[in-house]
Amino acid sequence: MKCPYCHSFNTKVIDTRRDTRGNVRRRRECKDCTKRFTTVERAILTTPWVIKRDGRREEFDREKVLVGLHTACTRRPIPAETLENIVDKVEYTIRKNGRAEIASHTIGDLVMEELRKVDEVAYIRYATVYLNLSDLEAIRTEIDRLRAQRR
Ligand SMILES: [Zn+2]
Numbered sequence: 001m002k003c004p005y006c007h008s009f010n011t012k013v014i015d016t017r018r019d020t021r022g023n024v025r026r027r028r029e030c031k032d033c034t035k036r037f038t039t040v041e042r043a044i045l046t047t048p049w050v051i052k053r054d055g056r057r058e059e060f061d062r063e064k065v066l067v068g069l070h071t072a073c074t075r076r077p078i079p080a081e082t083l084e085n086i087v088d089k090v091e092y093t094i095r096k097n098g099r100a101e102i103a104s105h106t107i108g109d110l111v112m113e114e115l116r117k118v119d120e121v122a123y124i125r126y127a128t129v130y131l132n133l134s135d136l137e138a139i140r141t142e143i144d145r146l147r148a149q150r151r
Pocket of ligand 1: 033034
């Protein structure tokens with residue numbers, strides 16, 4: 001590993017640990033300039049192309065998913081970290097299945113599934129935008145479905 005300070009390759013690992021996301025973090029020291037730095041090692045999984053409703057394809061954009069979640073969760077008592085975790089889970093799930101393409105509605109379904117466990121109001125808001133629940137009847141049906149599940 002190259003030292004980020006002096007660019008020497010003469011570095012050694014002084015500590016190795018696993019962070020909460022399962023990545024391996026190594027504390028390293030440069031033998032030439034004696035500075036210390038940390039490297040993070042993680043498996044690289046490819047992200048599939050997202051196929052939109054109109055057939056266009058785009059790269060998976062976790063920021064976009066996060067923005068949608070934040071909008072749905074406005075003024076709800078949900079920590080930002082919880083939303084990050086939802087996106088992590090969704091990203092992990094779509095990468096894990098290893099397909100080259102994924103429909104955007106599948107991503108939406110995964111997000112809703114996670115959001116429903118966290119906050120029902122935010123879930124309904126997200127579903128309203130996402131499922132195009134434009135009429136009250138469709139929203140009502142979704143709420144009834146939720147209520148039925150809770151019994
Ligand atoms: Zn160095």
